[in-house]
Amino acid sequence: MVVSFGLSFSVLAVLLDRPALVFGTVGVACWSLVRSVSFASELRRQVEETTVIQTPARDSVRTNTSLSVSVDVEGPRDTRLDLSVESRPPLSSRGASAAARTATLGADEATAATTYSVTIPTAGTASFRHPVLESTDELGLFTGRWVGDDEPTVTVTQRTPRNVHVGRGGQMAQTRYGNQQAERNTSGQATAEIREYTTGDSLRHVDWNATARFNYPHVREYENEADRKVVIFIDRRPSVGNGRPGETQFAYLREVALALVEEANERSDSIALYAVGRDGITARYPFRSTPTHYAAIRETLYSLDPEGSEGGVGGERSEERAATERMSGSVASRRRRTLRGDDSAFATRLRPFLTNATGAGANATPLRSTVERGLTRHTENVSAVVLTSDAHRHEVRDCVRHASQQATWANAFLAPRVLFDPTDLTDLDETYGRYVSFERFRRKLGAYPRVSAFEVGPGDMLETVLSSAREARV
Template identity: 30%
Template structure:
């Protein structure tokens, strides 16, 4: 229970009357002060009883009309409330939308009074970015009819809503200025044989299964023909999501991690559709924070989807990967440095300074959490692993060495990198453009690695604004030379 300003004003008046009555020896003022104080105590007790009755009788239900919607798609939430108000007071119920959910219409306060003890309201919300969002129980505020006291608490329950990714006009994913529009996570087997998708037609060969003969083509071509099909295969998908502090740059709902969540959810959904084994590894500041080893099970897909709604939350049980006998480039450099110890030849004396300088760098890269996660996924991999990185360009050398490690092991790697310059607000257009050119140079460096494809992941509006304004900037710079 909280007293309002009006209560303290009346309490001060009661105290003044009582004190003034004592000072001038006037029973009228004294009794007036005592009566005002007694009335305030009575009002306080009445409000206490009223709040107790409200808590016991208030029924609040907050529920969505649909529990699964698409990004940018409006959805409705219904609030119903009813209570038996035994004392004169007003009850105001206000739901609070979670961060990342827009309330374009503005949710009005739903009020109950002794004359109107039930109410229903339907509000409209929208989620710009995919993910899972939790609406908490609505806030309730009780106020007495004199405006002397208030009480605030939550009542009822909340709910979760899943916002699925879809083609978004706010998200650019591509390379070299070319945006990709195909579904993330889709893949072909690259193999031919009996299957479900028609691929090619060839003549019948002795030993072929007769059941595979395409009789229509045979009749048309006057020779037995076999129609090859794409073989259905599964591909293990390993997602490594960077959730370190730099991934939280940007405004609420449009941070790097929000855009990453949308694309990563698309991969999770695609893996579930194609029954591909799916694993999730998240990277914190100091360690591999959360590990879900690859599985092809409904509970696995559901768990990984829910984890994306709480990136940076509690870690799941971590299991360590096995040893890998093949060495990365830094590991080979470290072994070479060790092999030079005690060697007094001209060759050793020439190379030793270079490896001594490299040694701290090798240790730093190998101890980094992102590199650790990469090694763990590859150590646990199957024969057909598709590794996917979600990160930004803050830790470039670490990312580059992790990509090289995967490339040297023949792993197919897809890297989504968010340029930091699009999530900063203090840079000038010239600075932002120079930073973007530097990022693009780094992305191309990643993309040139064998078996590696590096994609830019950025807010489309900022990207278009920067590139559209870059031509006048370059012209002005050229004119000043």
């Protein structure tokens, strides 16, 4: 505006042949220069003395749960500049407009604050972006913009299912995941020595016979065993997407996987992870036993959802897609047979597309392929864990059989669909029949050498199914 005003004086001086008006242009330019120098000086002081703090109400929050954020601004006193500060939450956040996230300091104000709320739909570590500060002089002629230093983070976790049941035939498992194999390894170790208990020794190494004999706690030390390794294969195809939001089959399987990671962390065991989708491996971590490795696997597990689902719901869409894939595969197979022996240009052009059709060229058993691949290089002292549903029983049976042959021990955790379909409660007799069918399948898996098979699901739903059967027998 100042430049336009000065140019107007210059144009008038030429048009009216009045050179004196040029002095007006010079005056405006000088005034503008003084104002700009003063603004630059004030801006420099404001940049150096302004503090912005973005404070989330919690360090950890569930996905799609409201998170309150406060913004506190403290600027220099006795300044002639107005200041606005826009807090910038993580890119994936939702819910607060720019105006709601902006705190404003007038020229006569030294502090300002505002509070807003956002939701974050994606699990993981969410980082707030640097706040944007903008200063303006009292006439609105000059503006300066810069970014602050504050960049807090929050940990966003998935909604976790309640009443998680892990067991066999309706009975809860008596040991924590993997403890059976740990106990088996310990009992087979050679004893190095028996010594007096000292502070810090693990209670599980206390030798109670020696303690009773010497009337003082003693521990049994073992020779160092080879590093234990645990490899987790978790299925995230649409077939594990049945259930309510936050309580899908995958959500329950993820709880088991997280428990395994925590146990490996406590024991400093090496752990590897393979997440499997329709087209194969979607996430992979090699064997490692570092804190950052455990944390990375946990974060990845929290960030995963069943493929083809929205917010964890994917039951009907999953079945429709599976039916479509089966049908397209059979149609492609028939058409390949029809083209067999046809040497025409049309058949030659069409044949490659039928070969690559879903169910023909595509990997129809991605979980089995991943288990075979993951256990190819590592078989010594490896415990394999397969987390999936009972939707693809032949594939699951092949996975467990291969794991029992290649791994030291194998655990299969299955989330039966019958426990995740609320419509099944309308006919409890049929529901119980489906559960019995699943239980037979689980027992067959558990009959393989060095294999334990468990059911995973909502305990209240399982109790409803089993209690209805008990009442019917009475």
